[in-house]
Amino acid sequence: METENVKVLIIGSGPAGYTAAIYTSRANLQPVLYEGIEPGGQLTTTTEVENFPGYPDGVDGNQMMADMRRQAERFGTDIRSGVITQADLSQRPFRVVVDGTKELRAEALIIATGASAKYLGLPSETKFRGQGVSACATCDGFFYRKKDVAVVGGGDTACEEATYLASLCRQVYLIVRKPFLRASKAMQQRVFDTPNIEVLFEHNTVEVLGDDSGVTGALLRKTDGTERTIDISGFFLAIGHHPNTELFAGQLELDAEGYIRTEPGTSKTNIEGVFAAGDVKDPHYRQAVTAAGSGCIAALDCERFLLK
Numbered sequence: 001m002e003t004e005n006v007k008v009l010i011i012g013s014g015p016a017g018y019t020a021a022i023y024t025s026r027a028n029l030q031p032v033l034y035e036g037i038e039p040g041g042q043l044t045t046t047t048e049v050e051n052f053p054g055y056p057d058g059v060d061g062n063q064m065m066a067d068m069r070r071q072a073e074r075f076g077t078d079i080r081s082g083v084i085t086q087a088d089l090s091q092r093p094f095r096v097v098v099d100g101t102k103e104l105r106a107e108a109l110i111i112a113t114g115a116s117a118k119y120l121g122l123p124s125e126t127k128f129r130g131q132g133v134s135a136c137a138t139c140d141g142f143f144y145r146k147k148d149v150a151v152v153g154g155g156d157t158a159c160e161e162a163t164y165l166a167s168l169c170r171q172v173y174l175i176v177r178k179p180f181l182r183a184s185k186a187m188q189q190r191v192f193d194t195p196n197i198e199v200l201f202e203h204n205t206v207e208v209l210g211d212d213s214g215v216t217g218a219l220l221r222k223t224d225g226t227e228r229t230i231d232i233s234g235f236f237l238a239i240g241h242h243p244n245t246e247l248f249a250g251q252l253e254l255d256a257e258g259y260i261r262t263e264p265g266t267s268k269t270n271i272e273g274v275f276a277a278g279d280v281k282d283p284h285y286r287q288a289v290t291a292a293g294s295g296c297i298a299a300l301d302c303e304r305f306l307l308k
């Protein structure tokens with residue numbers, strides 16, 4: 001198998017990966033960045049980004065990622081398409097295999113593989129993704145001002161997103177498959193105290209309905225078999241995220257949900273020379289700007305490690 005030595009290898013091309021690339025290339029560490037399965041990351045599945053500082057008029061998610069990529073390239077980051085299919089962190093340099101065909105040996109590794117929102121898996125949900133179907137109320141809620149929307153899920157995220165959306169939208173339906181909410185009591189109370197949230201317990205989504213303009217409704221089925229259609233323009237999933245850490249299980253310390261554990265306030269994992277940035281280590285904030293900030297932290301930690 002072909003082998004190549006690199007100084008800094010960055011895996012992932014969301015805001016965390018590109019920010020780490022901008023910083024490490026400006027520090028002359030000649031980073032190589034592999035884009036992974038979803039070049040540009042989760043922001044390429046959203047429409048407009050209005051909450052990233054520096055874009056007063058908002059920016060299309062794809063455009064923002066293209067800009068970050070260009071900025072990383074400008075300072076010499078070697079950006080490549082390809083997916084890391086194996087990783088061996090037991091020895092230095094770290095060894096990873098790209099697309100099953102090429103081995104890279106890296107002195108330092110920055111993991112920015114992100115997380116993926118879970119979806120229900122309905123074909124109609126896939127069809128309207130980005131046209132009314134979203135997995136991020138903070139990102140997309142603003143586009144549904146004064147409209148009716150639904151949130152699926154019964155955890156803290158679903159309750160938080162439902163209350164957030166209730167402050168913008170006319171009516172919010174919270175679709176919960178069980179007869180109770182899993183969220184903390186305080187969060188549940190907030191939902192029950194919000195007059196424009198209707199909690200639909202024991203309901204599952206059969207289909208997301210829509211036309212050329214996007215989502216127009218959802219067909220729901222209650223556990224007792226009765227069906228109901230709700231008229232909505234936005235369908236928000238809040239049923240959890242998967243961190244993309246399968247490659248590192250058994251090697252890096254992960255939390256119970258599979259997120260990479262880092263030393264508090266840093267990007268350092270339990271293996272010296274391996275750093276984590278962005279959603280792959282952050283189950284809480286999951287914002288483009290926080291991911292970018294953590295990419296910067298990883299680059300600075302990495303630079304200090306290589307100087308030692």
Ligand code: NDP
Nearest residue numbers: 120153154155156157158160177178182238239240241283
């Ligand atoms: P959770 O795993 O806690 O909740 C997921 C919810 O989605 C559950 O209600 C689950 O239902 C439901 N669900 C899962 N799959 C399906 C499906 N196929 N169809 C319908 N419903 C489904 O995820 P969260 O993202 O809410 O939270 C993740 C972690 O982050 C938690 O530890 C949470 O406490 C924490 N968090 C804390 C916040 C805070 O403190 N402010 C804010 C947000 C998150 P069921 O209950 O039936 O399994």
